[in-house]
Amino acid sequence: MGAAEELVNQIVLQNDVIDDENYLACLPDEAKKILKSLASKWENVLDANALEVIPLKGAMTNEVFQIKWQTKEGEMSRKVLVRIYGEGTDIFFDRDNEIRTFAFISKNGQGPRLLGRFAQGRLEEFIRARTLSAPDIRDPSISALIASKMKEFHDLDMPGSKNVYLWDRLRNWLIEARRLSSPEEIETFRLDIMDKEISFLENELSVSPERIGFCHNDLQYGNIMLDEVTDSLTIIDYEYASYNPIAYDIANHFTEMAANYHTETPHVLDFTKYPHLEERRRFVQTYLSSSGEKASDNEVQQLVDEVEKYTLASHLLWGLWGIISEHVNKIDFDYKEYAEQRFQEYWSKKNNLLSHDRSSNDNVSLGNDLT
Incomplete structure (x- = not known):
């Protein structure tokens, strides 16, 4: 549902240029810094600062965004997932326990990799599946x-x-x-x-x-x-x-x-x-x-x-x-x-x-x- 609760490939795009700037503003500065640091290490990314921010519909506990960068011609685009924790949702679970669970499951090949953490959320590997x-x-x-x-x-x-x-x-x-x-x-x-x-x-x-x-x-x-x-x-x-x-x-x-x-x-x-x-x-x-x-x-x-x-x-x-x-x-x-x-x-x-x-x-x- 809780959701999950986050639907990674059912995307709502609204007024691409204007809304993309608005969605970028939704990301905390700490998250943007980590994202740009990640992208700067990927040789096929054309511009680490050129983030495309796409909101993912269906979340009821957190806000979830797909982050996308343009890559060199002929290469698959780079994507990650940003999860911003919903306000007040710490009532429902212990975030530190969740991160430990996330890391263990990832280590055992059962889920996406954890790419980074910031105060209000985390960055995850984008799974190329529907x-x-x-x-x-x-x-x-x-x-x-x-x-x-x-x-x-x-x-x-x-x-x-x-x-x-x-x-x-x-x-x-x-x-x-x-x-x-x-x-x-x-x-x-x-x-x-x-x-x-x-x-x-x-x-x-x-x-x-x-x-x-x-x-x-x-x-x-x-x-x-x-x-x-x-x-x-x-x-x-x-x-x-x-x-x-x-x-x-x-x-x-x-x-x-x-x-x-x-x-x-x-x-x-x-x-x-x-x-x-x-x-x-x-x-x-x-x-x-x-x-x-x-x-x-x-x-x-x-x-x-x-x-x-x-x-x-x-x-x-x-x-x-x-x-x-x-x-x-x-x-x-x-x-x-x-x-x-x-x-x-x-x-x-x-x-x-x-x-x-x-x-x-x-x-x-x-x-x-x-x-």
């Missing part, structure tokens, strides 16, 4: 690639604590949401009872044994890039990454299928697009079998059931994110209405998904019985 679109993640062949890549990501042996972070994050965000909200908002979003809901969910979902892995926690389509030459994926943007139940990460990916952040109303979710049972089974089967040994039907069904329940945690988390973002983030996005939709899904699905006598073979679709 960012996925909303329809892409429903495509069976691309979905299979995502399932395998997600398993590879979950298996990363990230240094540091390997404790589940989901529940602490929910409680921390609830504290911030209450602090920022008016009494009316607290009542409207039921924030006064949300701590009980979090504890209830933690008790219901934290069953043993539970598969824990290093999770991305924001695997929406804009955070996945496809190299169509090699047919390989790169997962980007690790602000929210931490150890968590792998069922939660898969659940979060499934709920993101309801979103399309490149419409006139990017905050509007369509839960009829939540994957149906066979899609979910196919994804989980691919995920579990990607290491080489085919998973049994029982293993697949068990994880499918766990994933369905963890969609509830996803709705609560991003609902709280929306409330906080409404108060701290200046990006043009209707965070409050987004939060309303997430909480509505939570309350409308809770009883059904946590009913202990519900058959595991029920085709529960989060989009077919909204109240």
Whole structure:
């Protein structure tokens, strides 16, 4: 979504000459200095000072720009990515932890290289691949690639604590949401009872044994890039990454299928697009079998059931994110209405998904019985 949350090849160009100067003014001086220093070391760049600044549409946490230089005739242009952190977004994550994660993942060949840091953001390698679109993640062949890549990501042996972070994050965000909200908002979003809901969910979902892995926690389509030459994926943007139940990460990916952040109303979710049972089974089967040994039907069904329940945690988390973002983030996005939709899904699905006598073979679709 959080987004990602940044869509690297879906570019909005407006009044090229005038706007390019305006966009250049958006970059902090420290960032410009690093950019010019980088470009001056590249022999094929014609003029290190001649930056073309292109805003990338779809970001909801940060502002993201593609930086481009002209190169000698016949040579591919030089590009980097500049990420400027959204105002107030340090509430959501520890930037130092994010940079350590970024560096580790890059070192292990899983993501772009870190090219530089400045006070308000960072410079990243520009990956020459296309960012996925909303329809892409429903495509069976691309979905299979995502399932395998997600398993590879979950298996990363990230240094540091390997404790589940989901529940602490929910409680921390609830504290911030209450602090920022008016009494009316607290009542409207039921924030006064949300701590009980979090504890209830933690008790219901934290069953043993539970598969824990290093999770991305924001695997929406804009955070996945496809190299169509090699047919390989790169997962980007690790602000929210931490150890968590792998069922939660898969659940979060499934709920993101309801979103399309490149419409006139990017905050509007369509839960009829939540994957149906066979899609979910196919994804989980691919995920579990990607290491080489085919998973049994029982293993697949068990994880499918766990994933369905963890969609509830996803709705609560991003609902709280929306409330906080409404108060701290200046990006043009209707965070409050987004939060309303997430909480509505939570309350409308809770009883059904946590009913202990519900058959595991029920085709529960989060989009077919909204109240």
